[in-house]
Amino acid sequence: MLSDRIVVLDIDRWDAPGIAHDNRAVDDLEQGKVLYFPRLAFPLDAAETALLDPALVDPKRKNISLNARTGVLTGVAVEDARRDAIGALVRRYYEATRALLARLLPGYAAHLHSPTTSLRLHRIGTWQPSWRKDDTRLHVDAFPSRPTGEQRILRVFNNINPHGDVRRWRVGEDFGGLAARYLASIPRYNPAAAWLLHKVGVTKSRRSEYDHLMLHLHDRMKADADYQREGLQQSIDFPPGSTWICFSDQAPHAAMTGQFMLEQTYLLPVDAMADPGRSPQRVLRRQMAALHG
Incomplete structure (x- = not known):
């Protein structure tokens, strides 16, 4: 069991009064743990609840997304007043997460950038992706077309299901152990190939060696049926009205069941971490040096 990978915090307000100087949350996140807030709800009014309809998602897209910096909303299948209402809902969630992180992770707040807010309306299992995009398989996040380089991926999730359905996750092992499992089997980085892809x-930008390694690690995990079945992992149910946060490029995770969720993504420079040495970037650099000299 990996019970220490889930850290429960008893916070029920997005402005999180009184925790601005608590560094334990930062330490837990940087160890690759999941922060779980069982009482931190994001209430929807009746009009917002009426928007929880998968038919409002563009059939060509998996989710509805807002670029909070530019205000561009994508993935909405309608052009009537419901589009504006969806935009207002996801922006309200973005603003709530900013307020929470400013209190919970004050050292990060000024450095978080590239915010993307996602409204996920499909029930897990009804969207049929390729195995590489199948998020019911344990994985760490890596983006094929959007290299992150020296940036971390921080995500804030909230279960807004109005029918009582939990969102079940599997959470996996420490990133260092995960990387050691697969690193020797990953082909060496080719800068010329990275240049050509860009x-x-x-x-959208040139893949670094880190991006190359993470994409292969992501694929190795998802393709390994034995690991998916027998690798170190635990299940946890996130009920409606709960929130959870993790560095999704470090904490192995898989979403198994559920429907209706809000998710906020931020990027954070490695150098803005309290301990950059814990980042996947530095862990992989050390392991590559030990492996290849």
Whole structure:
């Protein structure tokens, strides 16, 4: 069991009064743990609850997303007043997460950037992705077309299901042990190939060695049926009205059941961490040096 990978915090307000100087949350996050807030709800009014309809999602997209910096909303299938209402809902969630993180993780607050807010309306299992996009398989996050380089991926999730359905996750082992399991089998980084992928528009920026390793680690995990079945992991149910936070590029996770969720993504520079040495970037660098000299 990996019970120490889930840390329960008794906070029930997004402005989180009285915790601005508590560094334990930062320490737990940087160890790759999941912070779980069982009483931190994001209440919806009746009009917002009426928006929880998968038919409002563009069939070509998995989710509805807001770029909070530019205000661009994508993935909405309608052009009537419901589109504006959805935009207002996801922006309200973005603002709530900013308020929470400013209190909970004050050392990060000024450095968080590239906010993307996602409204996930499909029930897990009804969207049929390829195995690489199948998030019911344990994985760490890595983006094929959007290299992150020296940035961390911090995510804030909230279960807004109005029918009482839990969102079940599997959470896996420490990142260092995970990387050691697969690193020797990953092909070496080719800078010329990374340049070409960017040149022809496959990636939005040039993949670093870290991005290369993480994409292969992501794929190795998802393709390994024995690991998915027998690797170190635990299940946890996140009920409606609960929130959880993790560095999703470090904490192995899989979403198994549930429907209706809000999710906020931020990027954080590695150098803005309290201990950059704990980042996947530095862990992989050390392991690669030990492996190849």
